[in-house]
Amino acid sequence: MPEGDTVWNTARLLDRALAGRGLTGSDFRVPQLATTDLTGATVLGCVSRGKHLLLRLTSPAVAEGAGRRPVGTGSSGDDRDATWTLHSHLRMDGAWRTYAPGERWTGGPAHLIRVVLRTADAVAVGYHLHEVALVPTVEEDALVGHLGPDLLDPDWDVAEAVQRLASRPGRPIGEALLDQRNLAGLGTVYTAEVLFLTGINPLTTVAQVGDPGRLVRLARRLLWANRGRSARATTGDTRRGRNLWVYGRQGQPCRRCGTAVVQGRHGSGPTARLAHWCPSCQPERPPTAPQIDTIG
Known part of the structure; x- marks a missing residue:
């Protein structure tokens, strides 16, 4: 991917x-x-x-x-x-x-x-x-020229990325992160992992996210850590099948709480994208505290 x-x-x-x-x-x-x-x-x-x-x-x-x-x-x-x-x-x-x-x-x-x-x-x-x-x-x-700040640009602008995300406060955060006009470089894998690591449900609106800057800073750290790697990892374990928290693991137990990971969609219609999350670790409400922050 x-x-x-x-x-x-x-x-x-x-x-x-x-x-x-x-x-x-x-x-x-x-x-x-x-x-x-x-x-x-x-x-x-x-x-x-x-x-x-x-x-x-x-x-x-x-x-x-x-x-x-x-x-x-x-x-x-x-x-x-x-x-x-x-x-x-x-x-x-x-x-x-x-x-x-x-x-x-x-x-x-x-x-x-x-x-x-x-x-x-x-x-x-x-x-x-x-x-x-x-x-x-x-x-x-x-x-x-339409792209938002590039997450792997050494001179990237976190403030601009946050401003672009906040421009549509009623939009689900999962869709907003995937929109390359907001910040460039995220796809469905990193969006799922970033939202899990911060305990945010993908349907949570941008306005409900207490600190969007925390999301984009973590996204940058994840991508930056995986530059040059042949195997992408967000769990700290690069072995196949153990390298991701929730992406592609629908029906399997959450690595934190054991609840079955679910699969859904970001958006609807032909442009809809796959979403994965833990319904227990990422409840349908704004998180009250940071969750895991492991990048490996």
């Missing part, structure tokens, strides 16, 4: 494999970029913004392949200064994998491949990617 930590790890993977290297070939298997050729472009680096990946590169060849006029990053507007961004979103099932040249690609069936980027030393393969786009870097804001 790609969330902010997964996307951060993916950005680091791509940055280590490609940054500073020239592309010797590319293959786009998405209609809007089917004729794009990035051969000759130099990869400047890759960063994450919430659940979005931004791979930045520079080369006049990029603009020609994309069918667009380069936008210079310098004041001269010289095409040689053009910097472009390859944007992708993993959503529920996307992934990037890197391989040595000639190594067998094991990330999934070939029909799921959307992007292939080659250098002399590595091949990056994007599987089941969503929202693939190539834009001038100066236009990145059109793709990610």
